[in-house]
Amino acid sequence: MSDDALWAALADPHRRAIVALLLERPRSVGELVRHTGLSQPGTSKHLRVLREAGLVQVRQDAQRRVYALDPAPIAALDAWLAPYRALWNRGLDALGHRLDQTAGPSDRTDSPPHRRTDPP
Incomplete structure (x- = not known):
């Protein structure tokens, strides 16, 4: 799996929607077709790209193919x-510090400032 293949796979909104569905739980191709509104061949093409990028794993369950998210590439992206x-976070901290400096005494509270750990 290359980083370029990973980014290219996630660039498509349909593939991101599939990844979001697989985040909840493994799903069959039929389920993904119903939830995405794509055709079965279209869904299969997107799943092939995700599989080749290493983002999903597939297993055979009788007549169905069940896809699951592989967390390793997501951890690499993280x-x-x-x-x-x-x-x-440094930018937000600097903004908070600046706002604290410009706030008047009646605008300040005794509670500590809240920090975001993830971008909005």
């Missing part, structure tokens, strides 16, 4: 995004 998340 690790890649970590420095950007830190950059975002």
Whole structure:
């Protein structure tokens, strides 16, 4: 699996919708077709791209193919995004500090500031 294949697979909104459905639980192709509103051949093509990128695994269950999310590539994406998340948090911290400096005494509260750990 290459990083380029991973990003390309997630660039398509239909594939992101499939990944979101698989986040809930493994699903058969038929279920994915019903939930996405795509045709069976279209859904299968998207699943092939996701499988080749390493994002999903497939198993045979009698006559059905059941797809499940593989968390390893998602963890790799999360690790890649970590420095950007830190950059975002530094910006939010600086904004909070600036707002604290410009707030008048009646605007301040005794509660500690809330920090976001994830971008909106």
